[in-house]
Amino acid sequence: MPRPPKGRSRAEERRRLEDEAARVEVGDSCDVCVLGAGAAGLAAAIASAEAGASTVALERGLSCGQKILATGNGRCNLSNRDLDFSRYNDPAFVAEAAGTRFGEDVVSLMEGSGLIVAEEDGRLYPLSKQAASVRDVLLARARRAGALLAPGREVTRVERCGQDLRVRYALACGEGGTARERSIYARCVVVALGGGTPLPALLGCGLGLETRPWEPVLCPIACSGAGRLLGELDGRRVHVSALLVRGGSEVAREAGEVIFRPYGVTGIVAFDLSRRCRPNDALVLDLAPGHSATELRRAAGAAGQARGRGPTREAGRATQAAAARLHGFLDPRIASALAREAASGLAGAPTEEAVLERALALAKGLALAVEGPAEPKRAQVSRGGLVLAQFSPRTLACRSVPGLFAAGESLDVDADCGGFNLAWAWKSGMVAGAAAAERALSRTGA
Template structure:
């Protein structure tokens, strides 16, 4: 039985004290809404603390200098409804985020590629200032509460939230409005276990199958142990049905299970979705992206001609990682014990090296798990939400914010920006609804 005497009522309950929920709570309270948070952990923003290698990449200002920031910013996001994010980003983008955190007493510092962090370079600063902001505004937080079910009524109060406490006590909370900010499936140890999906699906919403995003790729390749630890600046391409569907440049790192590095993380979403559809996915790596294929041929031909007396293995020293050379020789069918000289290379073998330098292809077997992923691609279908307010079309008074919905961003602070943007926009939309201005 649920104990009636433990029931508590607030006009708005926010389920989830992560990035989106914290932004929504502060914004809603500033608009005069009686707000409370239900959080399954013993502290707020547990996942935030793990982001940005412990520094928290709050946002990215590289899109904030154009004539239409929202358009530039929206290109960093992915959704089954491709135009959905821009309606949110137009209302609250990078500049508004900087101003908001400044008002809480958290200044930013901009580092590489426009990435912005708290000046302290400590991720814990972010939930720290939010905790102070909630205390200043008298926003209660119900910690260690696991939401089991949500009941919707046509009467008042509209929502009944059934929870289990740490001591396994069953309690009920009621509200007129409800925000779901429960996150996706990444970093399950921080509480983002996907349970929010179940709650929203029970209320009639549909879900786009979630896959790991911004994650390393597993390769089906026999020499991964030999390649592990090798890194270089290169260009990666995801190929499906002989078509390049996305390309990214940057530092690429081979691992004992496959491949990683910023370009690979950016490409992983495309790989994951196509693997999920049963497609064969190939990763092509260009190790000399600064040169055209013709320039690579000219370079190697000249090099081999000058150093024809050297072995092929020795001739590659200084051009590529020494650790990489034995694997390339295997790919070209050259026995390293034979000590083949450059002047004895056949045209057929040369062509293999040309291809490896510009189009070294690997079969993608899988991605790493949600535990290793930085974001969830997929989630509650945005077709069930009102563009620009994030209110449910199916359950009026219910709003979604953050990773729980089918919107995910590129690496570089864009997923946290979506949390800030969606949390703020949902809270403002509710405030306008209450005021009768929508």
């Protein structure tokens, strides 16, 4: 729900939105019914309506496009300059669906809606750096095209009904909060529902479609195996080269910033690796990427000579002295934590040199044991949904249910951070919406 205006409580704002939703008259039939009015749903509604089909978009939330506001930390990383298909879980399917003008089509959708797109390190954002800009121009374009946007409608079932499809939905009205069930008959339906939606209940039983269970991805990774180190480094950021290892073999490699948390790691690197990691994998972090162990040892050696002191054997002082020799290339707080971790793994009263050598090894290869996703409720993307083999990639039409199309997160497509997931949402919505409109209008003779 949007943040209420000043002077209005959340309860008051919710009642206002419920009343507005209840006043939207949906009718009992249309050419194309779009299920969901997030990124993919709005793109589908625009494509369908602009093709001339009567279009209705049913949205569970009380505001259409609400999820767009949370993307890119509120800035909406809407696409990427280089939409490399290898960044997707099924590159061949996405390549055929998106076509050769993938990136250009996404930018055209935005610029054709009145948005100015800006680039930042290869990522595309609205010039305003506000996700609300993206949502607002798309909502306005959908309405100009004649699409009916109907929030406060939760889809409960999709069924065959002769040559049409019947969509059952519940309307949350403002009159006592009661739910009233309604139906709309559509020549075509575009499923553009978000991750976590109970697709088997909506589509699987009556239509016989196969789904893959939802899993949170693009989220922090829970880790163990570093003693007290993670807790000591809570909130510290560091640029790393990260290696994901399974059974002694490399699974994936990423470079960029990670943020330490008591439960593990977060940041873009962790998010991207969360798509590939499994419990019991090893996450190995190089905290000084681009510099060899020999270079670090040389710098630490120079720092020791500059101090002009002989080696110390007292444990506490040895740890502090070793940590100080890492300050030339590591965050001092990280250096101190590594030195303490190094000393804890050495028997007896370790010397400064012994602590230093082990701390350097940790700096070049800090190994953490992966436990699984952390904070799954905050995941940016849910992996799973409708199995791709059931859909034609060129039109995103269901092979076994005439008139049914799917787009965005409803399909089992996910990708790395950087605008790839939103780019798929926009483009797949355009493809499905246009194809659905073409089919629906061909049946009416329009």
